[in-house]
């Protein structure tokens with residue numbers, strides 16, 4: 123999967139995980155919706171959950187890097203096939219332990235893992251001190267989601283984790 127980020131630039135640039143990925147040529151940043159290529163868009167408001175079946179949809183994985191304060195539904199106006207990530211917890215220091223609220227690099231790494239590209243997920247997370255912790259904390263759900271056929275199976279497994287919360 124090619125990694126793309128619609129970069130809004132309204133968050134602290136020093137802590138921005140997308141900017142760091144771009145510095146290492148691990149993702150491409152785009153400064154407008156029009157400039158952002160069509161692909162599978164990681165959108166926490168999307169109705170459909172990401173699943174391994176999305177490998178057939180596009181070879182581009184797109185995230186929107188903006189502040190969580192501005193990340194309302196209307197902000198996700200990028201053209202593409204929008205998908206939500208299933209239950210996973212953040213390992214970054216700002217939202218540590220919180221479900222669903224992932225940084226851009228965590229979201230892209232989760233997407234890559236679910237889509238069968240675990241090595242690439244490890245490669246992008248390796249740039250962050252807490253990167254490996256994300257994979258450790260979510261090892262079981264990520265493995266199970268990556269084994270699913272489609273989005274309805276992913277949602278079924280996610281429910282088990284939500285019931286435990």
Ligand SMILES: C[S@@+](CC[C@H](N)C(=O)[O-])C[C@H]1O[C@@H](n2cnc3c(N)ncnc32)[C@H](O)[C@@H]1O
Nearest residue numbers: 138139164165166185186207222224225226229
């Ligand atoms: C709101 S931005 C915050 C980025 C933060 N400033 C950083 O430096 O990483 C995180 C992005 O990751 C993706 N993302 C995070 N959690 C997600 C989820 N539960 N489902 C789908 N996408 C998610 C979305 O594209 C979202 O806009």
